[in-house]
């Protein structure tokens with residue numbers, strides 16, 4: 001789980017999900033940024049469903065199950081984010 005770099009308190013899964021897009025610490029209210037290393041990791045994870053989908057199409061060409069599978073995969077990926085996310089006090093360059 002991510003730890004606030006300002007007050008050093010660990011966020012819960014629920015708190016992280018709630019502040020996912022703003023990344024504001026629920027304890028001290030200071031804006032946090034996702035660290036560059038963490039962003040690389042989450043980028044790879046979120047690319048996974050898009051990589052897996054063509055494999056599915058290889059065996060079945062119906063579109064609706066594919067969309068449902070993709071949605072479920074993204075939901076799983078999204079709920080996994082708080083476990084890999086690391087925070088930083090400043091915006092770090094990606095590379």
Ligand SMILES: [Zn+2]
Pocket residue numbers: 004005006007008009025026027028029030
């Ligand atoms: Zn804090």
